[in-house]
Amino acid sequence: MSVSVQPEVSGDVIVYRRRRNVELALLLFAQAFGYGGWILTHLNMYNAVPDGWAVVAGLWFGLGLVVHLAIRVRLPYADPVILPGVFLLNGLGLAMLARLDESYQLSDANMQFVWTALGAGLLVLVAFILPDHRRLQRFPYLLFIFSFVLLVLPLTPIGATINGARIWISVFGFSFQPAEIAKITLAIAFAAYFYEKRDVLALAGNKILGVRLPRARDFIPIAIMWGIALMVMVFQRDLGMSLLVFGLFTVMIYIATQRKFWPILAFLLFLVAGVAAYYLTPHVSTRVNSWLDPFADVDNNWQVIQGQFGMAWGGLFGKGWGMGRPTLTPLPHSDFIAASIGEELGILGLMAVVLVYAIIFSRGLKAALVCPDGFGKLLAGGLSFVLALQVFAIVGGVTRLLPLTGLTTPFMSQGGSAMVSNWILVAILMVVSHRARMPQAATATPTTRAELEDHSTELIER
């Protein structure tokens, strides 16, 4: 019994390479697009390089370097593709906001850069304080309560009504959307709860009409928490966020139980709720009508129509940075930033953006597949889905594939709360992928020869 006795490990194991240098190269390349877009805007509009080009370059590339160094130190095995993708999207978003500032004579992009730096700082913070995502697994109920508090905050006196929806709080002159943080805490809480209960949810319970329903005592707690979250959002008329939480819940229960029944049920529920909302609320029916037939009511659907014209005018290659007129569309910097991109970078640019989102999503799913523990799988799957659903809903809404819902374009549209929360989301994804890809000390089956012999004798004995 010496100290050095270890189980023998047999066979080959797969080790992922760290690829941090590849990440750095990709990161600098990705950041160059945001910076280049900003420079090109000024060249195209004023025929001159903007003032303070050196300072901006230092700040922007410096931010990337800081994040990269933190990843190199704390999460050396994290996926090398996620961070450059995020910086590409964020850079294009910032450049587009700066370009819109030129038309509006505003300086929103500066504030957005501060939010970006804050978000990137939070990624660094998560990398340092959360070495292992399994720590998040401990408190599902506390996280539910925390999410609930966040969701209810706008209804308290510190809440503020902006654009008809009471989903904001204002603190020290800053307005913040707590539901954006709640979407992450809810994802963690769902993952923790479903990981704990996945077997009983999938296997225990009575069969009704050929479908095995979970027992009430396993299903009721999560249903209550989900129902409360959804009701608060519907009450606040936060259509997009309630859709997001509904989708997240469905995907998580599907991943956890692997029962096709859940997505089918969710789809039917969604149809029923959608039809009911169409007939009962003016809010939803306006959205649906402006999706199906925007030209029937030009005054009400001005935004959708202008977005369409903008993208059509942009065509295949776009008008070029600063050469289009995205300001003709209302809200070109938040909801319709995808239309602004489509107008100035063309369908080629917009498709590239969508593809980068898809790559980030696929890397999140890859982390979920590789991750050895079930909680990490659920968490990475759920968080990637949150990201993908946001992009699908808003880009689909802008391009009139779907009715428009008020979700943000992650990392691009103006808004601090969404920016910060999406950076935290990516940070958790990177922690999971770091854990998933790092070589496990003895991942291979540690069967010693003695043990094998032991088993065979045992079988003969029987």
Added chain:
Amino acid sequence: MSELIVSTIKIVFLALVWLFILFLASVIRTDMFGKRVPASSLAAVPADRGRPDNHRLSHVPTRFAITNGPQQGTAVPVQPTINLGRSADSTLVLDDEFASARHAQLVQTDQETWLVKDLQSTNGTFVNGKRVESDPLPATVGDVIRIGRTLMRLEV
């Protein structure tokens, strides 16, 4: 700037964006399968967790840790009696399909040794690959206890 330069820069910009996407795709492609290495080349973490030499002489365990399996990295401080199993009142709750509710018990005999007792579990408890039968087996720092797919050991 002239129309021609604007258009050229515009197209070069888009071409570079797509080149970037191709780079991402190529990184993903080379990342697909990872590197195949013999498992023995991966240094297993020593039971003393890399403590400096002057501490290594001590064989008194301070914690009981899961070194492999879904819960890898979980550890509890050592106690005179350590209960292992899926039930919530265990000292270390195992999340392993092959573990019974009350699977095994470790009882301290002296400062460095615990006796591993199998509580008539379905799939058995193994100490260094040897199945624990009706007689408990001793375990100390460096011995590997296996339940199902979970490997555990006492660590300094």
